[in-house]
Amino acid sequence: MIHIFRRILNRLRAGNPRDRREGSSDGTGDSGADSDAIRTDGGESVSATSTPTVSVSTRIRRLFQDERVAGLLFWVPPFLLMGWFVYGAIGWNVVISLTDWSGLGQPLYDSFDLGMYRDLLSDPSFKVAARNQVVLMISFTVAALGLGLLLAIMIDQNIRFENTFRTVYLLPMALSFVVTAIFWSWLYNADIGLINQALETVGLGAVALDWLGNPRTKLAAIIVALTWQFSGYCMIVYLAALRAIPNEHYEAAKVDGASTFRMYWRVIVPQLRSATTSATVVLMVFALKAFDFIFVMFGDTPGPSADILSVMMFREAFSRSNWAYGSAVATVLFLLALAIVVPYLYTQHKRGDL
Numbered sequence: 001m002i003h004i005f006r007r008i009l010n011r012l013r014a015g016n017p018r019d020r021r022e023g024s025s026d027g028t029g030d031s032g033a034d035s036d037a038i039r040t041d042g043g044e045s046v047s048a049t050s051t052p053t054v055s056v057s058t059r060i061r062r063l064f065q066d067e068r069v070a071g072l073l074f075w076v077p078p079f080l081l082m083g084w085f086v087y088g089a090i091g092w093n094v095v096i097s098l099t100d101w102s103g104l105g106q107p108l109y110d111s112f113d114l115g116m117y118r119d120l121l122s123d124p125s126f127k128v129a130a131r132n133q134v135v136l137m138i139s140f141t142v143a144a145l146g147l148g149l150l151l152a153i154m155i156d157q158n159i160r161f162e163n164t165f166r167t168v169y170l171l172p173m174a175l176s177f178v179v180t181a182i183f184w185s186w187l188y189n190a191d192i193g194l195i196n197q198a199l200e201t202v203g204l205g206a207v208a209l210d211w212l213g214n215p216r217t218k219l220a221a222i223i224v225a226l227t228w229q230f231s232g233y234c235m236i237v238y239l240a241a242l243r244a245i246p247n248e249h250y251e252a253a254k255v256d257g258a259s260t261f262r263m264y265w266r267v268i269v270p271q272l273r274s275a276t277t278s279a280t281v282v283l284m285v286f287a288l289k290a291f292d293f294i295f296v297m298f299g300d301t302p303g304p305s306a307d308i309l310s311v312m313m314f315r316e317a318f319s320r321s322n323w324a325y326g327s328a329v330a331t332v333l334f335l336l337a338l339a340i341v342v343p344y345l346y347t348q349h350k351r352g353d354l
Contacts, residue, residue, distance in 0.1 A: 090334065097327035104321070116328035126329070128304045129312045132219060133336075136226075136308060137287040143227040144283055145276060148234020153264065155235070156242045166239075170232035177289075181296035184225040188212045212297060215305035222294065222306060230286065234279050241275035242268070281344045288337055309333045 098112035120126045151169055155162055172180065187194050188211040196208035211221045245268060253263040291310035294302055300315040309329055317326025 093327045093334075094331055096324055097331050099324050101324045102321055103317075103323040116324050119325065120328055120332065125304070125307065125312065129307045129309050130332075132306065133288070133308045135219065136223060136290065137284050139223050140226050140230075140287050141280055141283040143223060144230045144234050145279060147227060147231040148279070149238050149269075149272075151231065151235040152238035152242055155239060166236070169235050172229040173233045175229065177293040178296050180225060180229050181293045184221070184228075185212065185297055188221055215303060218298075218303065218306040222290070222297075226287070226290065226293065230283060233282070237275050237279045238272060241272045245271055277344065277347075281340060284340045285337060288333060288340075309336070 095109070095112075096107060097116050098114070099107050099109070100115065101107040155165055159165070175183075186192075190196060190208075190210040190213065193211075195211070196205075199205060199208045209217055211217050249267055249271075250263065253267045258266065288310065290308065291314065294306060294308060294311055295314070298306060300311060300319050302311060310333060313326050313329040313333060315326075316322045316329060
């Protein structure tokens with residue numbers, strides 16, 4: 001489709017050969033078009049020059065030569081598709097959350113109320129899922145940022161095999177949540193898991209636990225696995241920010257007698273604020289999208305200790321056919337995502353980075 005639009009634009013920009021011939025002059029024919037016509041009845045001379053008419057094809061060609069109009073052919077189709085399938089679906093989800101639709105028959109759009117949202121506020125399972133969601137977002141984000149910063153500082157010391165270490169640390173980021181969940185399910189297995197076997201090998205068999213079966217360790221196990229997967233991403237973000245800091249800052253701190261820890265804590269880390277903000281937003285959004293990771297590990301009933309909003313939304317809508325209630329949970333999840341992304345985008349816009 002893009003190739004067809006380009007061919008149409010090229011033809012219109014090339015213009016009509018007939019129009020070009022009409023606009024040219026070879027000294028004959030219309031050479032006197034600008035001269036005054038003399039009246040033969042003795043009256044005053046009247047100028048024969050008039051406003052030239054523009055053909056329709058010329059007007060269309062000029063219209064399509066405008067960059068704004070030409071750009072419409074490229075951004076309107078994807079805008080319409082995204083508006084229908086993404087934002088239209090979000091809007092319809094909000095409408096469904098205002099009804100009492102159970103998934104059978106047609107929704108009744110003649111009466112809307114906030115009954116589903118009132119039920120959410122009084123639902124203990126929603127409060128538990130929301131609490132776990134917040135704990136997961138904060139703990140996972142802080143752990144991934146801290147480990148990523150530590151790895152970035154270590155690699156920034158001009159160590160040997162730097163490219164190899166960067167590839168190894170970044171490799172988990174390329175894995176999907178499904179693969180990561182299966183991999184860590186094997187590691188956490190109470191009987192044949194590598195973690196418990198390693199603890200028994202070093203004489204710490206008493207510490208071995210049923211990591212995915214114990215309610216006290218479920219959420220912690222999820223946080224550790226997600227931190228392992230995304231710490232490499234944080235490492236790359238921080239490494240790029242560290243390489244952008246001038247060497248004069250390091251040298252000035254050393255001249256002032258600052259130790260390595262004090263130099264990074266007082267001089268280098270404060271300059272990583274922009275990288276930290278960007279990585280924080282990305283990590284929090286991934287924490288909101290951890291549904292498939294938890295679903296592969298525990299199904300749609302992970303228990304109160306590991307339940308989050310996205311899993312609750314799936315359980316209510318698809319397992320219990322409470323579509324309106326599930327839509328209300330999805331709307332809360334969407335508003336939570338907006339509360340994370342919108343302030344960041346606004347800040348970037350005020351700084352002129354958007």
